[in-house]
Each structure stands twice: as C-alpha cells, then as structure tokens.
Amino acid sequence: MSSATVAADTESRAPKRTSRPQAQRADRRTEKMIYGSISVIVLLAMWELLTALKIEPSILLPSPLEVVRALGDMFASPTIWLDLGASGGELLYGFLLAAVVGIVVGLAIGWYRRVGYVLDPFVNFLYAVPRIALFPLLIIWLGIGLTSKIALVFLVAVFPVLISTSSGIRSLDPQYLRTAICFGASDLQIFRTVALPGSIPFILSGIRLAVGQCLIGVFVAELLGAQHGIGMLMTTAGDQFQTATVFAGLLIFAVAGVLLTALVRRVERHFDAWRL
Amino acid sequence: MTRERPTTFAASITVEPHANSAHQEFEADVEHLCADGVSITYRSGTRLESTVLAIDTMDFRVHRGELVCIVGPSGCGKTTFLNAVAGFLPITGGRLELEGKPITGPGPDRAMVFQNPSLLPWRSALRNVTYGLEMSGLMRRKPAEKRARELLEMVGLDDFIEAYPNKLSGGMQQRVNLARALAVEPELLLLDEPFASVDAQTRETLQAELLRICKQTGVTALFVTHDITEAVYLGDRVCVFSSRPGRVICDIKVELSTSRDPRSRRSAAFIAYIDEVAEALVTGSGNRGRDDNEPRECR
Numbered sequence: 001m002s003s004a005t006v007a008a009d010t011e012s013r014a015p016k017r018t019s020r021p022q023a024q025r026a027d028r029r030t031e032k033m034i035y036g037s038i039s040v041i042v043l044l045a046m047w048e049l050l051t052a053l054k055i056e057p058s059i060l061l062p063s064p065l066e067v068v069r070a071l072g073d074m075f076a077s078p079t080i081w082l083d084l085g086a087s088g089g090e091l092l093y094g095f096l097l098a099a100v101v102g103i104v105v106g107l108a109i110g111w112y113r114r115v116g117y118v119l120d121p122f123v124n125f126l127y128a129v130p131r132i133a134l135f136p137l138l139i140i141w142l143g144i145g146l147t148s149k150i151a152l153v154f155l156v157a158v159f160p161v162l163i164s165t166s167s168g169i170r171s172l173d174p175q176y177l178r179t180a181i182c183f184g185a186s187d188l189q190i191f192r193t194v195a196l197p198g199s200i201p202f203i204l205s206g207i208r209l210a211v212g213q214c215l216i217g218v219f220v221a222e223l224l225g226a227q228h229g230i231g232m233l234m235t236t237a238g239d240q241f242q243t244a245t246v247f248a249g250l251l252i253f254a255v256a257g258v259l260l261t262a263l264v265r266r267v268e269r270h271f272d273a274w275r276l
Numbered sequence: 277m278t279r280e281r282p283t284t285f286a287a288s289i290t291v292e293p294h295a296n297s298a299h300q301e302f303e304a305d306v307e308h309l310c311a312d313g314v315s316i317t318y319r320s321g322t323r324l325e326s327t328v329l330a331i332d333t334m335d336f337r338v339h340r341g342e343l344v345c346i347v348g349p350s351g352c353g354k355t356t357f358l359n360a361v362a363g364f365l366p367i368t369g370g371r372l373e374l375e376g377k378p379i380t381g382p383g384p385d386r387a388m389v390f391q392n393p394s395l396l397p398w399r400s401a402l403r404n405v406t407y408g409l410e411m412s413g414l415m416r417r418k419p420a421e422k423r424a425r426e427l428l429e430m431v432g433l434d435d436f437i438e439a440y441p442n443k444l445s446g447g448m449q450q451r452v453n454l455a456r457a458l459a460v461e462p463e464l465l466l467l468d469e470p471f472a473s474v475d476a477q478t479r480e481t482l483q484a485e486l487l488r489i490c491k492q493t494g495v496t497a498l499f500v501t502h503d504i505t506e507a508v509y510l511g512d513r514v515c516v517f518s519s520r521p522g523r524v525i526c527d528i529k530v531e532l533s534t535s536r537d538p539r540s541r542r543s544a545a546f547i548a549y550i551d552e553v554a555e556a557l558v559t560g561s562g563n564r565g566r567d568d569n570e571p572r573e574c575r
Contacts, residue, residue: 173394175390175392175394176394176396178364178390178394179390179394179396179407180411181364181382182362182364182382182387182388183382183384183387183407183408183411183412183460184382184383184384184411184412185411186411189410189411193396193407193410193411194396197396197398198398200398273397273398273440273442274397274398275397
C-alpha cells in the first residue's frame, strides 16, 4: 500500500507524457482505494448520524456501532463456532459437490453432442424452476438435517458451473481444433490439450457465479429450519426483533461472499492469458 | 539471419537438403504431390442441388524439394485445393496422391501453416512447437523439446522459448507457427497466405526467412498467396489459378540467376515474371490453356 502511494507520488511529479503504464496503474489503484474508502466512510457516518437523530427506532435501524457490538456478543457466545461450522460445512460440501458434478457433466454435455441432447431438457427444466422451491421436496426426501441443506446448496450452485462449462467447450475457437486435427490428434488428445484448457476460463466464471448462489442456498436452507448456522441465528434474532444481530449475520454473509469471490477472481486473472 | 545455425536439424530431415541454389532441377523431377483431374465440389446450402464446383478436373504437380506458389483471384478455390491436400476436404473426382499414396485425411506427413497463427494460448512457444510431435507420438518429450529449441533458434526466437503467445507479436507468433509445422518434418509443407496478416516490413523478413529455412531443410512447400510479388519472390514455380471453377491456367518456372535477396525484387527479370503472372491473372489465360492440358498419368 505504502509503496503504491510512493509510486503514485513520483508519478504525479513526473510529466504526464513520460508516464509508464505500470506507474499509471499503481496510480489508478491508489485512487480507487481512496475514493472507495471515502464513500464507505461517508455512508457509515450518515448511517450513524441518522440513527443518532432517532428518526427511526433502533429496532428498525440499529446504528453501525450497535451492529459491531452485536457482532462482538455473537463471537463471545460459545455456540458461534458451531453455527459458523454448520454454515461453513453446508457451503463447502454443497459447493464442492456442485463444482465437481457441474464440471464433469458440463464437459460431457459440451463434448458429446448426444449427451447434450439427452440432458438438455432436464438442465433447461431445472434451470428454469426456482430451485429454492424444491427445498420442501428435499426435506421430505432427505430429512431436516445437514443432507437436505447440502443438497439445496448443491442444486442452486451446480447450474452456473454446468452451463458455463458446457458453453465453454461449445464455444472453443475452431482454429485450435483445426490445428489439432491437422497434426493428427486423437479425440482424447484434442480433449486434453485443447478443449479442457480452453474451457478453464469459462469454468472459473461459472464457479464465481456459483459462490454467490451457494451463500443464498445456505441462508435459505437455514431459514426454513435448522439447529445451527448463521442463517438460523439471523432468523431467530429477526423473530425477536434483535435487529442489530440480524445485521451482524448479514455482515458475516457479506464478508464471506466478498472474500470467496475475490479469491476466485484472483485465480481467474491467472488464467486470463488463456482467453486469446 | 546471417548466423550459421546448427545443422543437426537439417541433417535429420527426411528429404535431403539441396547443397546449392534452390532453383535447380529437382531430384530428377520426382513427383511428390500429384493431382490428376482433381475436382472438388462442396455444398453451399442445405439443398442438395446447391453444390459449387470449386476445382475443375485439375492436373497439378509438385516435385520434391520445390516451393510452388499458387496465386489466383479471390474465391478461385486455391485455399480449397490446399485444404484438400491437407486432407480436410474430400475430393469428388480424379486422383490426389502424395508420394504415390492417395490422400484420404489429415496426417503428420503434411503440416499446415494457416494465415492465423492459431497458437494454443495455454502453451509456451516451446510447447507449441512440440505440439505436433506430441500429438503424432513421433518423439518422446525430451528429444522433441531439443528439436523445438533448434527450430525456435532457426526462426530467430532464441529469447522467447518460454514465452506465451500473448507476449509475442504477430510476426513472432507466425514464426512459432512455422516452427511448429516444421517440427513434424513434413514431407509437404502447406502454407495458406501465412504472411497476409503481418505488417509489410515483417512480411519481407519472414519471406527471406522462409526461403532460407526451405533451402536449409530442403522441405517441399505449397504456398498459397494473393500477392504476386510474394509468389515470384518465393516460388520456384508460380501457378496461376483461374476464377471459379479453379484450374491451372499458367505455370511459370521462376529462374532468377542471382540468389534471391530483397534487392532482386527490382531486377528486370523479376519484374518480367511479375508481368507474366499479372497478365495471366487479368486475362484469365496463360501458358497452360485448356487445350494443351492433356491428361497425364502420375509416374
């Protein structure tokens, strides 16, 4: 951070004509950071001011400080780790299952035309149905425990991965295929050396979308009945008008979402050169 | 370009390199690629009757070690013909043989250099050059990489062996593309307007490099272009195709006394060849009219 600021300083002193792109980029980053931070701070200050004026009771809108306090209370309680573990487990297992199944089935659909023909109706049907509406069915089939929740998370997350994987394979640049065929590559070789690496950027964007869907899945699954979990915590707090706690739970979800998405985005950027 | 390159590659190539000028008699006129009355039609629409005759009963020979350039008006079927030789397209009539064996599909004995470099973006320059060897299983990884290094040196990319395509300029990518095609030691190198999308200066450099490489490796090459100067500069022979349906209307043996360097492009003989080719292109007739084009059998 500090080095970036230094770079920006030397940059602003140098004449604009000779600016190197790298320094310019560092300059942009610092600028983005400053403006972003200011906007967030201003919003929080306005929020705090609004609540301090007591226009609305704190049951409707707790102040940011109250939310932080609620968050502290949350983490002071011994059950928080159970809740985090439950939500994290649902997220992790559901997501992993969705990623594996989504990639494998997506590759099969994209690569084998006939597999696509067979599976497309089901994919289209399930994709069109609001998948959260399937949760009552999942509870009937799988019970109220962890399994049905993982199943819901899987169900909402699998389609983004599956659909972008198969469209990645289907939209492969024909020039690469032609090159491979020209060198006498077998189908398996073409798959391994062209189709698979060529669709990785698509798979990753699918995964990034899936992460967001997973968080929705976790929350909804816990909303409709759970023993532990952040979503359950928020629901209970909401029922008791502990609005600050609801906000604290929301914050946990938001932080998880931002961090995971940023992580995937970083991996994605690594493979940017693969989209030529 | 002027540097002496290691000769290991040239020595290992299946076709003997030519010791002196490339414009000599070619291995006692051994017919390498032989097209006898070849016709190619393709369906242009969904209806059965809407077929287009792209190549009409064409006779065409390429001798071993020759660099033959094909020029013709756009849409005359020169790329179609090249694709048929590469094995991408079936012929609908006649015979098309390479070294006496009919061409039925793509194979490692022919390598294609497309106008678009089409390097795999997820492979370094080195691994792009080894690609053909990996796919055809001709070589194990270590010797394949050794040869790829030699070839990348030969095309002047010593410093970019580990670079990925997105870090290479268009001209550099085309050099890698050429090295990749040469790596499989093809009997016939097929080039489809390979220098059409690079800038003029790079094109001249690449043309000179191609000449040097062809001389060094003795590879036989079929070069499609729409640039007459390029064709005369590179080709041992220049074949002019008529507009569709394509057939050879003019077959000119280019015999330039001096070794070809960029200066020879301004010599009177060079310009005379260009005029001859241009004349054939404009009038649509040349030294190989329909009449004296009696069918010959492949030897």
